[in-house]
Amino acid sequence: MVNTIEKPSGHPLADYVHRLETGGILLDESSENLIEVVGILKSYGVVLDAYSNNLIYIANQQFLVLFPFLKYFNGEFSLGKLWQHWNHDRINYEYAEYCMKSMLWHGSGGLDAYLDTDDFKQNAEKAILAKLKFNPIMLALHRLFPGFLPEMVRQMSYYSGLGQFWRVMSDMFLDLSDRYDRGEIKTVLNTVEHIQAALVANAAKPITYAVEIGGQTYDILPASAELTFLMDTGVPYVEAIFFRGTPFPGTISYNAQVQQIPDQQGAFCYGALYADPLPIGGSGIPPTLLMQDMRHYLPDYLHQLYQNTLRGEDDLRVKICETFQKSMFCVTSAAIRGLMPHPIDSGDPEHLAANRKYLEGWMDRFLTSRIYNVNQ
Template sequence: MMLKTPVQTVKERLLAGGALLPDTAENVLEVVGILKSYGVVLGHYWENLIYMSQGQFLVLFPFFKYFNGEVNWGKLLRHWNHDRINYEFSEYCMRAMLWHGSPPLDQYLDSPEFNELAQGAIQAKIQGNVFMQFLHRCFPEFLPEQVKLMVYTSVLGQFWRVMSPLFLDLSDRYDRGEITTIKNVVDHIRMGLIQAAPAPIIYDVKINGDIYPLLTPAAGLDFLTAAAVPYVEAVFFRSFPFMGTVSYNAQAYQIPADQGDFNYGALYADPLPIGGAGIPPTLLMQDMRHHLPDYLLERYRHSTRGLADVRVKICETFQKSMFCVTTAAIQALAPHPLTSSDPQERRVNDRYVELWVQRLSDSRLLAVQG
């Protein structure tokens, strides 16, 4: 009898209604604990992204964009001393989404309807500003591109505004004894995604007391297709190669020529460089380090090396949690319920799951099976 490969085992588990991550008490504790910390951090991230999309609209030199409109000496000194949330990571994720794109959102951003709305907001913003007017005449595509950047900033903020309380509620349910298995975790996230799926993605800015809509309800953009799925694609799968770990020299052939072949996302990243200079996830791990629940911190403290490599441990745990989020997305997007007993539906599901598992086969999927 042929032994099953680890990939085949994962596939069968998915088709049986299970998750990419094995269901163990240890995994449940780690995943819930890290998502609690992540939920707190995302709360800070989304608030700042929404502030930037509103309060820093077409500000070319946004020196105080991380201050959420509250600038004082105490906050400035803490900022200089790095005693703050690392909002740079949220921008890193936003730019990953911008570069890899969101098909329904990009289609709208390239439409005449959006161009007209964007031009209206631009003209209102540069009114009376001779420098900005001159810049717009010389480089007519520059400010519209900045508006698109602000759109993506708002979209990611709106996405995380849903995910942050979803993760915090998961932690509360765990504390009450309602979450005991990885399946419970996945079900909680999946139901949250399904409930938020049809919510409209809209965005407008206030300029000189007037409201200028940029993403209107008429655009038909919703949470699932315009924000959630593109986020998973851009941040979980593709992302950017980390500077200092691979060569950007085209002749070195260390980076795929096609960005669609990128696999530098959260599910693929090697946890060991975490803590090194220039590695963006280090910023996220540092932020989560300050908000770990006691039970997870205690687990790290009594493991090999204790807290000496805590950021690496956080990254490994975070990847486990992201495989749970990915499972929820796979289940939510499945053509039929994965536990269906109908033969035709099971065949369709089998092909669907096979594509996902094959794509994840060279990720950290097998590393989290042990």
């Protein structure tokens, strides 16, 4: 039996604190939620596979290419693919770059910290000089503006880091779908447990990055930096994409006098757990690209669920976004459970008190989120 503190939490989201203390999750348990979460994560897994491959391709093959016009072709350019690209009959890799740049801008975590070290600067400089060895004009510009190319290398590091993170997440979600098809996943809690187990299993997976120039390999993120999947890419990703995000043009004023946007990045609340799905499809709403990508890979059972609703497919992208938001609360549940300071079945009152404090800290951040909306 799971132990819990006898005194109820006084937090406004106390119900969710108590859920997590007793082994529960943030999303309500229902058969419809199970179909939605597993189905959308199946689609998301397919899209993440494409995003991951492209980010890693750019990091490895477009290193310090100032005008990478063909970066979305993964080295497989043809006139037919160019025509598809111009007609938007393709994966919207721009959204992957949007997420990468959000992580770069918000920072935090071991990856961001390492990119400020002398070790990284030395590695970057070696790679830059090797790349520009036969380009005297660019070498001169590098000496004139010594901060420009190192910043590009920083960005390439995030391309690679996010690509490696999404590689793990894609496999995790596709494996979840396979298990559901085999009848092994029967509840939303099973879904969260699957994600939690995969996060824990891959937590220490190393994040490294090296480029090959002139037949020689140059380390950018060496193994000696000891960067890992969970703490150095996973947690910063959750912070930047799930919580902080960026304000969407057209939904909020960028006028500094209006003061609708906080002056501190840490106060941003525009991420996946907060965003209103209704504007999806509108101009300037980056997640529209993701919803458009996922709609191509919806499993039949989820597509049928959407078709049986009042509007059918008329608001399909909004429905996908609502479902995606539910799934992200499941992923967040897995992260919260996995990072819990002490086991929830601990009999030590101090351990339980520490868990309570930890969970209430998370709930502070959910106060303005859509946690109530996804559970209506």
